[in-house]
Amino acid sequence: KQASRFRIHTFISTSPLHMKHKLNKNPDEVLESIKEHVVYARKFTDDVEWSCEDGTRTDMDFMCKTVELAINCGAKTINIPDTVGYSYPSEFTKIISTLLNKVPNIDKAIISTHCHNDLGLAVANSLAGVVAGARQVECTINGIGERAGNAALEEIVMALKTRNDLMPYHTNINTKLISKASKMVSNVTGFPVQFNKAIVGKNAFAHEAGIHQDGMLKHKNTYEIMTPESVGVKQTSLVMGKHSGSHAFKEKLADLGYTDLQDDVIEKSFAKFKALADKKKHVYDEDISALVDDSLIKEDNVINLKSLKVFAGTEEPQRAEMELEVFGEIKKDKATGDGPVDAIMKCINKIYPHEVKLQLYQVHAVTEGTDAQATVSVKIEEKGKTTVGQA
Known part of the structure; x- marks a missing residue:
């Protein structure tokens, strides 16, 4: 109205x-x-x-x-x-x-x-x-x-x-x-975009076949009917690292289109960036976007994860040890399961009993490489109500 x-x-x-x-x-x-x-x-x-x-x-x-x-x-x-x-x-x-x-x-x-x-x-x-x-x-x-x-x-x-x-x-x-x-x-x-989705898929502007790459090098219009830039896609760059300061970080945010962020969000994102840069050799634009998007989420959780250890092997049951803060109280427990996710779900249920069915669990790499960040999507159902979450 x-x-x-x-x-x-x-x-x-x-x-x-x-x-x-x-x-x-x-x-x-x-x-x-x-x-x-x-x-x-x-x-x-x-x-x-x-x-x-x-x-x-x-x-x-x-x-x-x-x-x-x-x-x-x-x-x-x-x-x-x-x-x-x-x-x-x-x-x-x-x-x-x-x-x-x-x-x-x-x-x-x-x-x-x-x-x-x-x-x-x-x-x-x-x-x-x-x-x-x-x-x-x-x-x-x-x-x-x-x-x-x-x-x-x-x-x-x-x-x-x-x-x-x-x-x-x-x-x-x-x-x-x-x-x-x-x-x-x-x-x-929490619904990932398929890689070959037209316009917005990760592979929408990728050219792997040799004959296509040859044509693209000679003239982009041979295999590209629109430019990546026309829909806001930029080529991945490696310009940020652990030595980058807050000023360079703000410039990068502006370049990525984040021009109206609150100061607290920028500070939170920069702190996460520095922590990531200490672990990761190269920080990509996609990494920074993921950090900012995560910082924009307002956390007001009654249950917070304090620590998690998962033990996996080929000859023994999968095991999870977890520490949760539930309504301000720290609780610990451990459980075994058919796999790491099953063990984690059983551990959560022991700490905080509930009737929840895990409908979807997906992990997607944000960038390439073994040190890539990942986004995790889950969909759970409790008493007929479905909730989707992503981190």
Whole structure:
């Protein structure tokens, strides 16, 4: 409600399958519900968006009726979701084109797309919608979302920018922040970006094949349709080490885009940098970004890890010894398990009994080399509630 562009988004299923089995409503009842809820939403804001859920499996004539009604009731944006990722680009183009040609008041609204990626076509369908006349695209960074995810923002934006000859449309996205935004979302959600992910994957601008490398050395455009810099990717540099001071560190932060950090965050990050530089021969830009991101986390834990020892071998059970601070009280214990992670979980459970199921445990190196930092992602479930953490 405090947003600069306050909008209410209301929706209802319109496909025969959803109306019958999910809503238990007939088409007339669905139309009445559209009228009721769009009119009600307009009491609070002029900016109302309406969606026909499972739109790509909806009868086209009925969709036209629902869209016309929603606009008459005050909807300013009409969103067409491919809710289950079922549509094909040519089909999606036809849906948008039909709405533009058959709905008499369609000029009073903006058509939007909302495509899921169950068949890997979310971005293709979204772009097909834009070419057909849609002027809003609902998408997510890294393509995260329900099931197989949603259309990836970075892919749509860079496709429009790179193929502006075919799609002469413009967004206000600052593409140089795409890589940073991708990493931030990955850190917050705990979902790593696959290495070969378009635009933001670690290998998106890597060229390993000899013939590719030869072409790149002769002219970058031979195998590069966009520059790494255009999405905020910089080549790894080795300019920071244990002899670097606070001034150089601040300059490096500014170069990496950290221009508005609080002094306490900078000091905390610098202390971590010096500690890392004493252990690591080379400190990369990715290392520094990881340190800053970690320093931005506000720690207010009721349980803190004080020490951990893990013993692993091929001929004996894995063993963990742990010291935790629980509500200010130091507690110690040890446990054995089928592996180091199992031993750690059992040790935690002995110190602080609970019913937690570990759903995901992943370790990813931040940079190359045996001395690389790592990010650890965990997903746990307790009493039906899922929590994701990363460090």
